[in-house]
Amino acid sequence: MxxxxxxxxxxVVDAALLDANLRTMADALPGARLRPHVKAHKTTALAKRQADAGHRGFTCATVREVEGMAAAGLGEDLLLANEVLDTRRLGAVVRGGARVTLAVDSPETVEAAASGGVREVVVDVNVGLPRCGIDPAAAGELADLARSKGLSVRGVMGYEGHLMLRKDPAERAERTAESMALLLAAHEDVGGDLVSAGGTGTYAVNTWATEIQAGSYALMDTAYAELGLPxxxxxxxxxxxxxxxxxxxxxxxxxxxxxxxxxxxxxxxxxxxxxxxxxxxxxxxxxxxxxxxxxxxxxxxxxxxxxxxxxxxxxxxxxxxxxxxxxxxx
Known part of the structure; x- marks a missing residue:
C-alpha cells in the first residue's frame, strides 16, 4: 500500500525514526530502568517493540490498557499508575497469571485493591503536580494499612508532570530534584524496591527514581520537540x-x-x-x-x-x- x-x-509513523527513538532510549535507560508508559501510544504492537528493546515492565493508565497488555502476552509486570475504585477486572487479570501493581493514595483505594483481588500496590505520592497522590508525610501510614489488608507494597511512585515541559533545562533539573526529595522521604517510610517516577521530559535528569515512566519519546510531538531532546x-x-x-x-x-x-x-x-x-x-x-x-x-x-x-x-x-x-x- x-x-x-x-x-x-x-x-502515520516513520519506521526509521521510531526505531531510532527506541534505540536512543534503550541506550539511555536500559532494561528495567525504563517502564514505558503505554498511554502514549495505546498500541500493543508498539509495546512489543519496546519489550524487544529490553523493557519488560510497562506503565498503564487505564484498566483497559492492563487487560489488553496482558492479553497480548505483555503482562510480566504491569503498573497501573492510577487510582481505581472498582478493581474486579484487575483481579481477573491477576488470576489469569499477569502481574499487576496498582497505585493507591487513600484508605478507599487500598480497600478497593484488596477487595478486588489485586495483590501488589505502590503508594502514589504527591510531589508537586496538583493531581493524585498522598502527602509524603502520610505515605508510611498508608503503606502500613495496605500491608494490614494483605497487600504487598512494592514501593512508591510520584509523577513530576508539572515539570515535563519546562523549557529551561537547569530549572527542570533543579525542580525535579526538589520533587524527588519528597518522593525519597516518603520511600524511607514506605519501603519496597520501587521508586517509580519521571517521563520523557525528565528522563535524563531524574537520577533518583529506580525506573522512569516515559512514553512520548517513542513517537514524540511538537510540545516535547521544543525541549531539544534526542x-x-x-x-x-x-x-x-x-x-x-x-x-x-x-x-x-x-x-x-x-x-x-x-x-x-x-x-x-x-x-x-x-x-x-x-x-x-x-x-x-x-x-x-x-x-x-x-x-x-x-x-x-x-x-x-x-x-x-x-x-x-x-x-x-x-x-x-x-x-x-x-x-x-x-
Missing part, C-alpha cells in the same frame, strides 16, 4: 487538502483527529491558523492544490492517538505495517 492509498485523516517526531497525521484559496488552504485534519490541549498542530513550511471540527486552516509557504497530501505534526501525541483506530507504519511512501490502536477506551 502507498501513502496515496490511505483514507485521511490517518496516523528524539525525532516519528508520528504525523496525514491529511488531504480539500479546499484552496489565494490566502489559505484547508486540510481534512480537525479537532476530531488531533489532541489540542497543548495548542495548534504544526505543518512544516506552513503557518497554521486554527482547527475546527473537521478542518485545519493554514497558509503554506508554497502554493498548495486541492488533493495535495500534508503531514500534520500533533502538539500532544497521547490524546491524538486515542482518537484513531489504527497506525500506519511507513518506509518512505510505502506502508509496511498497519497496527490497530487496540488499547483505546476504558
Amino acid at each position: 502507498h501513502l496515496l492509498d490511505l483514507q485521511t485523516p490517518a496516523l 528524539f525525532r517526531q516519528a508520528l504525523t497525521v496525514l491529511g488531504t487538502v480539500i479546499s484552496a484559496s489565494a490566502k489559505w488552504v484547508v486540510a481534512d485534519v480537525g479537532l476530531k483527529a488531533l489532541g489540542m490541549d497543548h495548542g495548534n498542530p504544526a505543518i512544516s513550511g506552513a503557518h497554521v491558523h486554527f482547527c475546527s471540527d473537521e478542518h485545519l486552516t493554514f497558509t503554506p509557504e508554497t502554493p498548495a492544490r486541492v488533493g495535495d497530501r500534508v503531514r500534520v505534526l500533533p502538539a500532544h501525541v497521547d490524546p491524538t492517538i486515542a482518537l484513531h483506530e489504527r497506525i500506519h507504519v511507513v518506509d518512505g511512501d510505502e506502508v509496511v505495517e498497519t497496527w490497530p490502536v487496540d488499547l483505546r477506551g476504558w
Whole structure:
C-alpha cells in the first residue's frame, strides 16, 4: 500500500525514526530502568517493540490498557499508575497469571485493591503536580494499612508532570530534584524496591527514581520537540487538502483527529491558523492544490492517538505495517 492509498485523516509513523527513538532510549535507560508508559501510544504492537528493546515492565493508565497488555502476552509486570475504585477486572487479570501493581493514595483505594483481588500496590505520592497522590508525610501510614489488608507494597511512585515541559533545562533539573526529595522521604517510610517516577521530559535528569515512566519519546510531538531532546517526531497525521484559496488552504485534519490541549498542530513550511471540527486552516509557504497530501505534526501525541483506530507504519511512501490502536477506551 502507498501513502496515496490511505483514507485521511490517518496516523502515520516513520519506521526509521521510531526505531531510532527506541534505540536512543534503550541506550539511555536500559532494561528495567525504563517502564514505558503505554498511554502514549495505546498500541500493543508498539509495546512489543519496546519489550524487544529490553523493557519488560510497562506503565498503564487505564484498566483497559492492563487487560489488553496482558492479553497480548505483555503482562510480566504491569503498573497501573492510577487510582481505581472498582478493581474486579484487575483481579481477573491477576488470576489469569499477569502481574499487576496498582497505585493507591487513600484508605478507599487500598480497600478497593484488596477487595478486588489485586495483590501488589505502590503508594502514589504527591510531589508537586496538583493531581493524585498522598502527602509524603502520610505515605508510611498508608503503606502500613495496605500491608494490614494483605497487600504487598512494592514501593512508591510520584509523577513530576508539572515539570515535563519546562523549557529551561537547569530549572527542570533543579525542580525535579526538589520533587524527588519528597518522593525519597516518603520511600524511607514506605519501603519496597520501587521508586517509580519521571517521563520523557525528565528522563535524563531524574537520577533518583529506580525506573522512569516515559512514553512520548517513542513517537514524540511538537510540545516535547521544543525541549531539544534526542528524539525525532516519528508520528504525523496525514491529511488531504480539500479546499484552496489565494490566502489559505484547508486540510481534512480537525479537532476530531488531533489532541489540542497543548495548542495548534504544526505543518512544516506552513503557518497554521486554527482547527475546527473537521478542518485545519493554514497558509503554506508554497502554493498548495486541492488533493495535495500534508503531514500534520500533533502538539500532544497521547490524546491524538486515542482518537484513531489504527497506525500506519511507513518506509518512505510505502506502508509496511498497519497496527490497530487496540488499547483505546476504558
